[in-house]
Amino acid sequence: MKTRSNERLCAQAQKGDENARSLLLEKNYGFIRQTAAELYQSMNLGESDLGIEMDDLTQEGCIGLLDAISRFDSSKGIKFLTYAAPSIKNTMTDLVRSAFAQYEQRMTDKKNGPGLQKVLLDEILPDDERMLRIEAIANPTAKSPEQIYLDWETMRELYEGLEKLSEREQTYLLYRYGFTDDTEHTLIGTAIHFSLRESRAKKLEEEAMDNLWLELPWWF
Incomplete structure (x- = not known):
């Protein structure tokens, strides 16, 4: 029996053929599973506390494929799987x-x-006294008062550098490195928080860091 193409199965499914709909899903299940595995690994979900398993991603991927059926237009000359991916x-x-x-x-x-x-x-x-006190309590014997002061100056210059960035860059770096909640966030977590693609978040971070370095007096 000749195997029906994705495009033909989709056309039949659009006409209400439930069998064609099931066959379309079965035919592309391997692709869905592979996509789920790649996403699961790239986002390091196995080590996260999100409680998402690869089967969960696969199930959502199946829903995504089925949702694409009604919107697919074969007259555009594009393959169904290319459209559904x-x-x-x-x-x-x-x-x-x-x-x-x-x-x-x-x-x-x-x-x-x-x-x-x-x-x-x-x-x-933090104000001068609070910063010096925190440094001293953290390690009272390892640093001299002069070194504590130099560290404090470095922190002040860092904050002053951040203040010269755009609001978008400030907000991104403050969240990414835990200035707002004392928790350093992963790149993918930060991307999700700001509704960005991981590649776009990475580019934004690189640009923000480059601009920050240019504002630091000890960089030159």
Whole structure:
């Protein structure tokens, strides 16, 4: 029996053929599973606390493929799987995004603090006495008063450098490196938080760091 193409199965499914719909899903299940595995590994979900298994991603991918059936237009000259692939991946990343948002909410609730939000630089810049006291308590014998002062000056210059960045770059770096909640976030976690693709978040971070270095007097 001749195997029906994805495009033919999709056309039949669009006419209400449930068998064609099932066959289309079965025919492309391997691709969905592979996409789930790649996403699971690239996001390091096995080591996260999000509670997402690869089977969860696979299930969402199946939903994404089925959603693409009604929107596919064979007259555009594009292959069905090429058209459906973004829908498959997007449903998976939507699941991760939702799980990450729930995780961050749980962490916020656990701390009994306000939700994550932009914090003004002058609200997190410690005063002279507090900075010196923290440094001294942390290691009272390892550093001289002169070294403690130099460290404090470095921190002040860092904050001043951050203040010269764009609001977008400030907000990104403050969240990414835990200035707002004392938790350093992963690149993918930061991307999800700001609704960015991982590649776009990486580029934004590189640009922000480059601009920050240019504002630091000891960089030259």
